[in-house]
Amino acid sequence: MRDRHFELPSRPSLEYYRKQAKHLRHAYAAGDPAAGARVADVLSDRAAERFLLGDAQFVLAQEHGFRTWADFRAYVEGRGATAERPVSRLMGVRPGVYASMAGALLAELRRDEPGALRRLRAYVPRHATATSAATAELRDARLVIARELGFPTWRELVSFTEKSRRDLGERREERRRLHREAEALLAGDGDRLAALTAAQAGTLLQMLARPEPIPGVRLGRELGVPRAAVEVLLGKATDLDLPLLWAARSGRVAYARLLLDAGADPGARTWGGTPLENAIHHDDTEVVDLLAARAIVPRALWTFAACGRLDLVRACFGADGALRPDAAPARPDLADTGAGFPSRLPPSDDPAEIVGEAFVHACQHGRIEVVRWFLDRGVHPDVAPYLGRTGLHWAVRGGRPHVVRLLLERGADPSARDDLLRADAGGWLRIAFAARPHDPVARRIRALIGSEPAPAVR
Structure with missing residues (x-):
């Protein structure tokens, strides 16, 4: 797994932390300011009298949220020793x-x-x-x-x-250095591209996955550049998985298809999620369908629902109608996608919450048969499993008038507001269609939810 947060082993052992405690003790004794600040944060002035190895172990335990070193040791030797560290979600935030x-x-x-x-x-x-x-x-x-x-x-x-x-x-500087090569890519200059290193080719492939690889050049759902030039880069680069993730985030459908055909792994988890998870959260149903045709990763109730696979959704429930224990090996979290959302509250094991997650993502991507199936099973139309966003909010944002109509017929409340933006269905409509308020889809949804149109811009 790439993009780890920091230089630590993926499964740190107790011996690792013992060495960390010894290092902290020695650094504190040597007057290291950073070590002094860490110790003072936990022990205040007590360390001035003495600071032994046991004290250093206590500081480490407290920094990790445990009362004692014994509690922390038990965690590391048990579940903590097998937990993989997550991938990076940070992007230069202060x-x-x-x-x-x-x-x-x-x-x-x-x-x-x-x-x-x-x-x-x-x-x-x-x-x-x-x-x-x-x-x-x-x-x-x-x-x-x-x-x-x-x-x-x-x-x-x-x-x-x-x-x-x-x-x-450094990445921004690298992109600036590759500006001329990016122009060669757009112009189809294969000879210039052939002289690039594998790392440079990989950077260009990542740039091509963005909607605007260089200032003033906008790329859409089509490839937008000569295919032969892209294939030169594909033959050089050693990593196609990160470009695929960015293509999934950016709705670069034709490019994502080309990357998949060239061997990019649709199940790779980079920068906090798989390409499918990112496509789901970024509201791109066409990319979702493209990726799901190759592989649904992770295989969970919420991804099955978002992909419109009613057969797989049904298979997540037993003959007694109860949710199967293996239906939720992975849970959705908007913070994984770089879409600007905070992390959700920790998910619970409540089956109703797990079903609610699947329901709202089915609404988001217009999977009306899945939505109807859940409603027929008794799911409340206003269920809001995270961030207070109901299925109606998701359907409005995704431009799904047929789902909006069904939800309203089943009693969905258009006045309900989410927890983050405090927007009701009309507010989400204005947000989603701010650049095109007179879009026919926006008009249909506006008529369904009874929302006032946005004021004209003068």
């Missing part, structure tokens, strides 16, 4: 952004808000059984933010955030 998120969460914790308590219990092991969040500290809030982004500690989040900003600058 560290101060995450500090602000932690500060906002701390305020919610101090107000003892239920959602904040749920996040605290899910991500900070020493608070796993807490009944109140009012006594949480800033380091607890920081750990929650780090865990939601896939990092085991706040320190590692900050460290990789700084690294990601450096990496982003």
